[in-house]
Amino acid sequence: MPVAEMKSRKNEPERGYYIKGRFVVPVVEKQTENPEIATLMVALQKGSTYGSLQAAEKLGRIGAPAVGPLVQALVDDATTARWRIAIALASVGTAATEALIGVVNAGKDQAVNPAIWALGRIGDERAVEPLVAAMKCGRTESCRGLAAAALIKLGHPAGVAAVEEALPEADETVREFVFEEVHRN
Numbered sequence: 001m002p003v004a005e006m007k008s009r010k011n012e013p014e015r016g017y018y019i020k021g022r023f024v025v026p027v028v029e030k031q032t033e034n035p036e037i038a039t040l041m042v043a044l045q046k047g048s049t050y051g052s053l054q055a056a057e058k059l060g061r062i063g064a065p066a067v068g069p070l071v072q073a074l075v076d077d078a079t080t081a082r083w084r085i086a087i088a089l090a091s092v093g094t095a096a097t098e099a100l101i102g103v104v105n106a107g108k109d110q111a112v113n114p115a116i117w118a119l120g121r122i123g124d125e126r127a128v129e130p131l132v133a134a135m136k137c138g139r140t141e142s143c144r145g146l147a148a149a150a151l152i153k154l155g156h157p158a159g160v161a162a163v164e165e166a167l168p169e170a171d172e173t174v175r176e177f178v179f180e181e182v183h184r185n
Contacts, residue, residue, distance in 0.1 A: 037062060037069055038069075040055045041073060044084050045073065045084065052081070056087045059091065060088060060090075060091020063092055063093070067092055067095055067096045070089050075111045077110075082114040086114035086115065086117050089118040090118040090121035090122055097122055097124040100115045100118055100119050101119070101130045104119070105133075109139065109140075112138070112143055113140075116134055116146045116150055117146055119131060120149060120150025124154075125156050127154065128151065128156045131150050131151050132147075135151060135166060136162075141171060144170070145170075145174040145181070146181070148174070148178045149181035152178065
């Protein structure tokens with residue numbers, strides 16, 4: 001979803017939006033900070049690998065309420081645990097799709113690749129158009145390769161057709177990466 005559309009939805013409290021490249025979750029009067037989410041966010045970002053994976057799984061079970069804090073951490077310049085956060089967002093599932101699409105559309109370099117990866121794992125068809133755009137216009141080969149792999153995993157005819165059209169023109173390293181990524185379990 002284009003950033004402009006996300007901004008127009010800021011009166012919808014269950015959704016986040018972008019302001020000057022920063023993901024914001026609207027404040028709702030009745031909404032209180034969930035201490036469990038805060039604790040799990042610390043474990044996710046600062047814990048051991050095992051502890052982070054456990055926190056990602058628990059945040060995934062919490063679902064939609066965890067999306068805002070996870071995406072905010074994903075796009076935060078100080079974040080060093082973006083891939084751990086992407087694992088948690090993928091665990092959340094389709095409730096994270098629109099926020100992840102917003103991250104991809106915003107094009108913030110450090111956050112785009114983990115967001116693309118998470119979208120590929122979630123498998124929501126709403127991601128096809130932004131992933132095609134990332135595959136065609138991504139700034140780096142890794143971005144374009146991850147987007148192509150995510151599109152193939154989604155299996156949507158439009159996405160697969162876009163990859164089939166673009167892949168022959170891609171660098172051999174990108175083609176090999178896409179093949180390996182698609183065939184991982």
